[in-house]
Amino acid sequence: MMRRVLPFIASLFMATPLASPISKSMATGVRTEARTPSAKEMQTAFYEQNLHSLYQSLNVEQQGLRYDVFEKAMTGYLNLKQDQKLGDKQLLTVVDFSLPSTEKRLWVLDLATKQVLFHTLVAHGHNSGENMATNFSNENESNMSSLGFYVTDSEYMGKHGRSLKLQGVDQGYNDNALMRSVVMHGADYVSEDFIRQNGRLGRSLGCPALPMDQYAQIIDAVNGGTCLFINGQSPTYSSQYLNTELAMNAYLGGTQTTI
Template sequence: MEKHSVVHRLRLKVRARRAMRRVLPFVASLFLATPLASSVSSTQAHPHATSVRMPSLQLFEANAFNSGVRQLYDDLNVAESGLSYDVFRKAYTGFLNLKAEGKLDASREVLTVVDFEKPSTEKRLWVLDLGQKQVLFHTLVAHGHNSGENVATNFSNENESNMSSLGFYVTQDDYTGKHGRSLKLQGVDEGYNDNALERSVVMHGADYVSEDFIQQYGRLGRSLGCPALPMDQYAQIIDAVHGGTCLFLNGPDTSYDSEFLNTDVAAHEYATAATASAAQRV
């Protein structure tokens, strides 16, 4: 029994060394990429000597996050389809914050982004598979009737406002209602969209979300606050995003703020996941 215990401990040590060898290049790359803090003068006994403070773990994580967001944005190749880096970065920051709080399905890497800074005549919804680095859908989406004509400029969290609500949502289950198959959305930004379930703000299909409608009226039709989708795609989109994935609705409202835009939390979540992934590949 004692001999078996010794062998087991030796095996654990070997595995630990292998894991460390795998993780060290990742940590080293963070160190090399992180600007060092300014030098600090030493004591008066050695007036010409200087010492340099080592970058903190927080700086390591921030550098990894900044580099990782840019690389993911480039890998997804969404710049060409009109998704700006700033909007993507906000959406991904919220995704990581929600993931860190356990609000998302941990087994899925799906992020949906809607940019209401763009007019309704443009495709302004992206469904992204972050794990596979693929764009699953890029399509039209309607905003609320009282949010504006072709461009959404007004947003509300109030019942019967008929406006869209900005912020982060977690997708729930689908159901069949007056709009046919629909997807419940839980708003998680207090004061901005946390009345979404009570307001029945859901994803659903609508015949006024189409290129034909745009050609006839010069804009999309408008919903009562729901992010309505094209009839030929809504079912596939619901299949892809239902059940615990992140949805971010961005818009031209400078007063919008969110606890889920915490970059420190996002950076820590990103670095932790990257380190764990490196260790698992041992």
Template sequence: MKKTFWWVTSILLIFSVIAVSFKSAVADKHAEGAANGVTNPKVLTTEMRFGAMVSDIYQAAGLQASGLDMGVFQKALTGFYNLKSAHKLPQNSNILTVVDFSKPSREKRLWIVDLFSKSLLLNTWVAHGQGSGDDMASHFSNNDESHQSSLGFYVTDDIYMGKHGRSLRLDGMDQGFNDHARNRAIVLHAADYVCQNTINQLGRLGRSFGCPAVSPEVVDQVIGTLKGKTAIFVNGPDSRYSSKYLDMTMAANYALPTVTDTSAHPITLRAAL
């Protein structure tokens, strides 16, 4: 009996040592790869790999230096891939626009990023609605006549000539937060009050009736780049905001397909490298 007990104890001890050694070896390999800028996809979760991809684009495009918060960019990129997964964007879409209304209007708080080339195409001023606040936007609404900006994900549509000149129609994707954008005539347009002179005079930009208004100097570039089904994410300080497009696991599973599936998502695979 004692002999049997000794054998069982010895076998369990041997297996414990092997397990600890294996775990330590995997951890060492992972640490070694991370130190060399290489991650092991078999060790990292899909969400961790997605985070690494976000960080790669963020750094390559110089977004930190331009003032874009990485957390806001990760939300925007998460929604971008989920919009693709939901067939709201073309599969070859590679333009992502971020607006961060948690920053004052006197700062350049609109970014247009080319995810394919991992480059920042434009960082410029953008106005918020007069009902949302003065220099800082703090109130947001989906209601007509509120003159407030609406948070959430948008998909751009067609160009038309309106009272503000050449303008770009927007469709809100988040129910209850911006899905009334069409009925409210929330569009991207130019406004003379979006400029340094207005900031010098008022200490802030002028304000719209809820539209994301940009400077006349850049409006043609902005509209020309964003037209025809590209994604815009409008961030702001509102704890009530939520979106089904912020599911990071779903976005990660779409953005990081198997390596053999190179034809399905060429943009996402290029962005992930």
């Protein structure tokens, strides 16, 4: 695929010359000299073109999933795959807590078939905020949501019924998730009826709680080592899995699923 696409990308660079020394003065007319793009520039263009193409194929922009959030989620997904932390399912779950709880802000994406399997409501932690989640914590009994990348773990029956354990992989941001019992589970306060009555969703003790009519199907889909990314408005959050260079090299190296 790279051999087929790179000549096309090179032609785009040739058609739109990059900055280079001006060969003539303004008095006599300006002419720029086109140059052949480097292999690195062509690889970057190829990777970004495929990422944008996937975003468009999933048709998630009209559902409210911004490209910058999608790009971060995909970067982490590719890096986690490269580190062999994920299973065989090519699924990516994105939660965007920069959106209000009254909006559907969870997406389960099938990257193999380029389909949105679920797009639904999801609750944040009680102490993270009212309708908007603005505070996040990795501390036990903080009753706040934790940002970052997770890998889905095993299921169990708990006080909320069927639940899915989440392994936080961002040290200092969500790696206490298992100890805090931050899990996926169903909750009756995650519904359109609750929003109509209260102006927002109910809130959890830090779990990404799901609607009762969908939580079982979502757990069925995403269990067994799939990637979950929880995004939020935090100036301090960082992650080793947001290394774009490594993600691009992993993808171009052919070790990952086709974008």
